Structures are given as structure tokens and as C-alpha cells.
Amino acid sequence: xxxxxxxxxxxxxxxxxxxxxxxxxxxxxxxxxxxxxxxxxxxxxxxxxxxxxxxxxxxxxxxxxxxxxxxxxxxxxxxxxxxxxxxxxxxxxxxxxxxxxxxxxxxxxxxxxxxxxxxxxxxxxxxxxxxxxxxxxxxxxxxxxx
Numbered sequence: 001x002x003x004x005x006x007x008x009x010x011x012x013x014x015x016x017x018x019x020x021x022x023x024x025x026x027x028x029x030x031x032x033x034x035x036x037x038x039x040x041x042x043x044x045x046x047x048x049x050x051x052x053x054x055x056x057x058x059x060x061x062x063x064x065x066x067x068x069x070x071x072x073x074x075x076x077x078x079x080x081x082x083x084x085x086x087x088x089x090x091x092x093x094x095x096x097x098x099x100x101x102x103x104x105x106x107x108x109x110x111x112x113x114x115x116x117x118x119x120x121x122x123x124x125x126x127x128x129x130x131x132x133x134x135x136x137x138x139x140x141x142x143x144x145x146x
Contacts, residue, residue, distance in 0.1 A: 002044060004022075007022075007024065009022045009025065011042055011044065011050070012042070013039045013042050013052070014039075015039060015040060015085075018035045018039060019032045019033060019039070020032065020042050020050065020052060020061060021033075033061060033063065033068065035068060036054070036055065037056075038084075039052050039084075040052075040053045040054065040084035040085040040086060040087060040097065041088070041097055042061070043087065043088065043089050045060065046093070049061055049062045049063060051071070051095050052068070053084035053085075053087045053095070053097035054068075056074050056083065056084065057071070057075075058074070058114075058122065059071055071116065072121070074112075074124075076099075079099075079101075079111075079112075081102045081103065082100060082101055082102065082110050083099060083102055084100075085097070085098055085131060085133060086132050086133045088135045090137060091137060094116065096114070096135055097115075098111055098113040098114070098126075098129055098131070098132020098133075098135075099114070099132070100131045100132065109128040109129060109130050111129035111131065112124050112128075113126040113132055113146070126146075
């Protein structure tokens with residue numbers, strides 16, 4: 001979940017429900033947008049709207065137009081049964097998100113950690129990952145907790 005101070009709202013995903021939602025704390029109303037595939041994480045964009053890590057793609061969400069548009073796919077032909085899970089933006093503005101195996105077997109390391117850069121290119125940071133969850137940076141931005 002991500003708190004948006006300017007709107008007094010909480011932004012979050014429903015992975016299995018395939019939707020991104022916003023709860024407005026002032027009105028106590030929830031608004032949602034459906035996604036095509038399982039959605040693992042969502043973050044606000046500096047340019048407006050949101051970026052999601054959904055299925056095996058990064059996509060932009062335009063809340064006003066109610067649209068979801070692919071920015072960059074990360075399909076790995078050797079690992080077709082994966083999906084994005086957790087993701088966060090680092091202090092430099094890169095969106096880090098990791099994939100995981102759909103079957104969630106403890107000994108399977110089909111996932112990877114990717115970063116979506118501000119120019120919309122994607123870099124694979126790590127391979128042979130079981131599950132990306134709980135990404136965070138130290139307050140001085142020198143340490144990435146993964």
C-alpha cells in the first residue's frame with residue numbers, strides 16, 4: 001500500500017482480484033480499476049497516474065481515463081509461469097519489482113528482480129529469485145534491503 005498525502009487516500013492492489021484500488025479517508029469510499037492479470041504492486045508516477053507491475057509487464061494506469069497501457073513487458077520465454085509481486089520506487093526514481101513462480105513451490109527460483117528506469121527501459125537486477133517481498137532502502141539511501 002502507498003499513502004497519498006495530497007488526496008488523503010490509500011493506494012493498494014488486490015492481487016487475486018486483479019485490481020488497483022484507492023480508499024479515500026475523507027469520504028470513506030473505495031474506487032478500483034480492473035487489470036488484465038494478477039497485479040503485484042502499484043506506485044504513483046511523478047508525471048501523474050500510476051505504474052503497476054502486473055502479470056509480466058510494467059504498465060501505466062491513467063485513473064481519469066480508466067486505462068491501463070503497457071510500458072514494458074518482461075516476458076521470460078524460459079520461465080513462462082511467473083508474475084510480478086512486490087515493488088517500490090528507489091530514491092533515484094527507478095521502480096524495482098520482482099517476479100515469482102505462479103506455483104509458489106519453496107524450491108523454485110523462477111523469479112527475477114527488475115527495475116523500470118525513468119526512460120522506460122528495463123534492467124534485470126537479479127535472477128533465480130524465489131519471491132520478491134518487502135523491498136526498502138535505508139534512510140541515507142546507501143543500502144537496499146531485499
